[in-house]
Amino acid sequence: MVKEVHVIGGGLAGSEAAWQLAMAGVPAVLHEMRPLRKTEAHQTGALAELVCSNSFRSDDWTSNAVGLLHEEMRRAGSLVLDAGDQHKLPAGGALAVDRDGFAGEVTRRLEGHPLVHVAREEIDGLPPADWDSVIVATGPLTSPSLAKAIQSLTGEAELAFFDAIAPIVHRETIDMSVCWLQSRYDKAGPGGGSADYINCPLDQAQYDAFIDALIAGEKTAFKEWEASTPYFEGCLPIEVMAERGRETLAHGPMKPVGLSNPHRPGVRPHAIVQLRQDNALGTLWNMVGFQTKLKHAEQVRIFRTIPGLEQAEFARLGGLHRNTFLNSPVLLDASLRLKAHQRLRFAGQITGVEGYVESAGIGLLAGRFAAAERLGESLSPPPPTTALGALLAHITGGHLSNEAVRSFQPMNVNFGLFPPLAAQPKRAKGERGSRTLARKHALASRALADLDRWLKRGTSIAAE
Numbered sequence: 001m002v003k004e005v006h007v008i009g010g011g012l013a014g015s016e017a018a019w020q021l022a023m024a025g026v027p028a029v030l031h032e033m034r035p036l037r038k039t040e041a042h043q044t045g046a047l048a049e050l051v052c053s054n055s056f057r058s059d060d061w062t063s064n065a066v067g068l069l070h071e072e073m074r075r076a077g078s079l080v081l082d083a084g085d086q087h088k089l090p091a092g093g094a095l096a097v098d099r100d101g102f103a104g105e106v107t108r109r110l111e112g113h114p115l116v117h118v119a120r121e122e123i124d125g126l127p128p129a130d131w132d133s134v135i136v137a138t139g140p141l142t143s144p145s146l147a148k149a150i151q152s153l154t155g156e157a158e159l160a161f162f163d164a165i166a167p168i169v170h171r172e173t174i175d176m177s178v179c180w181l182q183s184r185y186d187k188a189g190p191g192g193g194s195a196d197y198i199n200c201p202l203d204q205a206q207y208d209a210f211i212d213a214l215i216a217g218e219k220t221a222f223k224e225w226e227a228s229t230p231y232f233e234g235c236l237p238i239e240v241m242a243e244r245g246r247e248t249l250a251h252g253p254m255k256p257v258g259l260s261n262p263h264r265p266g267v268r269p270h271a272i273v274q275l276r277q278d279n280a281l282g283t284l285w286n287m288v289g290f291q292t293k294l295k296h297a298e299q300v301r302i303f304r305t306i307p308g309l310e311q312a313e314f315a316r317l318g319g320l321h322r323n324t325f326l327n328s329p330v331l332l333d334a335s336l337r338l339k340a341h342q343r344l345r346f347a348g349q350i351t352g353v354e355g356y357v358e359s360a361g362i363g364l365l366a367g368r369f370a371a372a373e374r375l376g377e378s379l380s381p382p383p384p385t386t387a388l389g390a391l392l393a394h395i396t397g398g399h400l401s402n403e404a405v406r407s408f409q410p411m412n413v414n415f416g417l418f419p420p421l422a423a424q425p426k427r428a429k430g431e432r433g434s435r436t437l438a439r440k441h442a443l444a445s446r447a448l449a450d451l452d453r454w455l456k457r458g459t460s461i462a463a464e
């Protein structure tokens with residue numbers, strides 16, 4: 001008899017993890033508190049309920065990173081993707097699903113599986129000591145008592161309750177004939193040198209126009225339950241700072257001190273926007289201190305008025321919303337176990353990925369890692385060239401954590417997380433489209449070839 005693995009939380013990640021365990025022949029007990037206890041967003045008792053949109057986003061694996069993640073998960077036998085495909089609705093290139101049909105399918109398949117037991121209960125503290133393998137997949141709205149228990153293991157600073165998301169820009173789209181690399185006062189940090197930031201200079205007129213645009217820009221509203229959470233003073237959105245005084249930003253995140261523009265020596269900018277490297281590959285850079293509630297289209301319009309960012313492509317746009325997540329690059333090992341308490345694994349949005357599909361993808365990996373461990377086999381992580389591997393690398397160490405303050409923030413899957421290609425691909429004869437598209441095609445083909453090899457290799461006996 002193989003001993004069971006406990007999965008806490010029957011959302012996107014927990015449902016997928018329980019399925020992967022069962023498919024590997026390992027019994028799973030799935031503990032879900034709904035419908036006995038609800039979250040602020042869920043409405044039903046169904047497993048894998050979609051709390052907002054009914055879309056899994058683009059299904060195009062050839063040129064979209066989330067579409068590629070879909071395809072990888074299909075190849076890895078994902079329940080979430082299979083149920084999504086069975087209940088899909090017409091939505092152009094996106095995979096949109098009938099939400100009740102989808103969640104009903106996941107619930108029926110799990111409740112009907114002989115190796116899965118669904119226990120409707122809240123786990124309101126640390127799991128009992130005799131649960132020697134546990135996957136915690138309780139999501140962005142983890143119940144407060146469990147969150148407190150997790151905090152007692154990780155330390156207060158390592159479990160956040162809000163995303164304060166600053167926009168992230170693809171490095172190759174920043175105009176370095178306008179911007180330059182320099183750290184403030186040329187000071188070297190613990191993880192780098194004296195030229196770690198990209199600086200974008202604004203003169204007085206550009207700064208004034210930027211402040212006007214921020215104040216006039218269209219914003220999204222907080223949900224009622226988010227507005228009542230007291231985080232606000234600690235991380236103000238830039239537009240709120242601008243409303244408090246026209247020069248507040250020039251004395252805050254946009255202060256121009258300790259920096260000199262090599263493109264215009266002797267001319268002191270009125271304000272400077274700084275970008276800091278966001279992944280070890282150096283392909284993604286985040287706009288420091290630029291958390292915002294501006295609508296996404298407004299962010300693109302307004303941030304492209306910043307000198308050097310006129311052609312910027314954004315890997316992620318800014319936002320602020322309630323979200324419980326770990327400082328995973330510090331806390332988790334490469335198989336998603338808490339380094340200090342290895343019987344606990346984490347999966348889903350609580351690990352610092354963002355989105356239904358990404359959460360389910362990390363659930364898939366957690367389920368496979370836990371199953372291999374239970375069966376005495378070893379399973380290497382998927383290669384970082386795959387969408388699953390790139391996401392895993394992002395949350396378990398790919399992110400640079402060289403700041404004194406906690407800087408890890410959740411992320412959707414995107415091609416900026418993938419190691420670059422050895423050489424720029426050539427377009428095939430007669431092939432239409434841009435070089436960027438050719439690069440995405442090449443990244444996607446490489447990912448699927450590497451994923452197939454990883455799936456074929458499977459697990460090996462740990463003792464070997």
Ligand SMILES: Cc1cc2nc3c(=O)[nH]c(=O)nc-3n(C[C@H](O)[C@H](O)[C@H](O)COP(=O)(O)OP(=O)(O)OC[C@H]3O[C@@H](n4cnc5c(N)ncnc54)[C@H](O)[C@@H]3O)c2cc1C
Binds near residue numbers: 009031041146356
């Ligand atoms: C309001 C809101 C809207 C969102 N909208 C979107 C969107 O439109 N598109 C998108 O891609 N992503 C969206 N997300 C982000 C995210 O992708 C989803 O929240 C996703 O469901 C996360 O998957 P998960 O499995 O990690 O968590 P969840 O799907 O939330 O699952 C966690 C489960 O754990 C249960 N649980 C919590 N605590 C306990 C406990 N102590 N004991 C037992 N069970 C417990 C919960 O009831 C829940 O069923 C949204 C998030 C929020 C909060």
